[in-house]
Amino acid sequence: SQQGEEDPQALSIQEGENATMNCSYKTSINNLQWYRQNSGRGLVHLILIRSNEREKHSGRLRVTLDTSKKSSSLLITASRAADTASYFCATGRIFGNEKLTFGTGTRLTIIP
Amino acid sequence: GAGVSQTPSNKVTEKGKYVELRCDPISGHTALYWYRQSLGQGPEFLIYFQGTGAADDSGLPNDRFFAVRPEGSVSTLKIQRTERGDSAVYLCASSSGQRSTDTQYFGPGTRLTVL
Numbered sequence: 026s027q028q029g030e031e032d033p034q035a036l037s038i039q040e041g042e043n044a045t046m047n048c049s050y051k052t053s054i055n056n057l058q059w060y061r062q063n064s065g066r067g068l069v070h071l072i073l074i075r076s077n078e079r080e081k082h083s084g085r086l087r088v089t090l091d092t093s094k095k096s097s098s099l100l101i102t103a104s105r106a107a108d109t110a111s112y113f114c115a116t117g118r119i120f121g122n123e124k125l126t127f128g129t130g131t132r133l134t135i136i137p
Numbered sequence: 138g139a140g141v142s143q144t145p146s147n148k149v150t151e152k153g154k155y156v157e158l159r160c161d162p163i164s165g166h167t168a169l170y171w172y173r174q175s176l177g178q179g180p181e182f183l184i185y186f187q188g189t190g191a192a193d194d195s196g197l198p199n200d201r202f203f204a205v206r207p208e209g210s211v212s213t214l215k216i217q218r219t220e221r222g223d224s225a226v227y228l229c230a231s232s233s234g235q236r237s238t239d240t241q242y243f244g245p246g247t248r249l250t251v252l
Contacts (some may be wrong), residue, residue, distance in 0.1 A: 060243075066226065068180070068243040113179050123232070123239060124170060124193055127179030 031114060031131040039136050044101045046131040048114030049094075055117045057090055058125065059099050062111045071099075071112075101133075109135045141244035143229050149250045150219055158214040158247045162231030169212050170230040170241060171204055180228055186212060187234060219251045 032047040048057070056075045060068040074081045074090045074097070081088045087100040101108055111132050115125035142161045150156050162169050167188055172180035182196040186206045194204075201219075206212040216223055226246040232239035 067245040068228070068230075070240045070242070073240070115179075123168075123241070124182045124185050124196070125172075125180075125241065126182065127172075129177075130179050 031112070031128045033131060034129070035132040035134070037134040037136060038104060040104055040106055042104055044104050044108070044133055044135075046099045046112055046133070048097045048099070048128050050097075050114070050116050050126075050128070051095065052116075052118060054092070055123075057088075057097050058115045058117070059086075059088060059097075060113045060115060060127075062113065062130070068113070104133075104135045106135050106137050109133060141229055141231055141242055143227075143244040143247050145247060146245065147248045147250075149252065151252050152219060152221060154219050154251075156216050156219055156249065158216075158227050158249070160212045160214070160229030160231075160244060162210065162212070162229070163242055164210075166231035166233055166242075167209065168232040168234035168239065168241075169206060170232075171212070171214050172228040172230065174226045174228055174246070176225075183214070216249075219249075221251045224249055224251045 030049055038044055054076050056073055058073045059071040061071055062068045072083045072086055072088050074088050085102045090097045111130045113127050113130045115127045117123045144159045169186040171183040173183055174180040184204050185193040189206055189209045201217045204214045226248050228243055228246045230241040230243045232241045
């Protein structure tokens, strides 16, 4: 079963603008991760944030985590055409067994 | 190898047939995961191996699904008496297994179509 949902389901923005995607989940977590998927195949790991962290940066990516609201956001700054993809959040619940529970994904389209 | 590989990349079969999907993890990775992704959905966990043993098979939908990893490296996902509802992309991932928050590296997936 899916852990949570991404919001919005689809997002189209102009190249150079910032893109924000949100993720909500249902149960307590050990960590939350964001993945990118191109063309419905292999997933690429983007960033991981632990449950005791509130914000994390990696290049043009900024992730926030609010465990009280069971939500996370992914911000991509200065978007590029190559950022067009589906983005998924995934939660890891148990220390020592990191099976991931994925959300439903946000389809991001960057318009050149 | 350089990354996780999966074979075949596409598999078309008829309802009721048996299929095997193969995953070659990154060399040295002790943890291996299988996920299934239906169209328009996120991946769903199937089974997790630590070494040769299945540490968690709670995601396998029923007893038609079985996976093995006999030597702690390559894994095979086996589906008996396939049904049309089994059509999906089957994704394999591996991680070093050294820490609880190891990054999982995903393969390109096998797209299974059951006619």
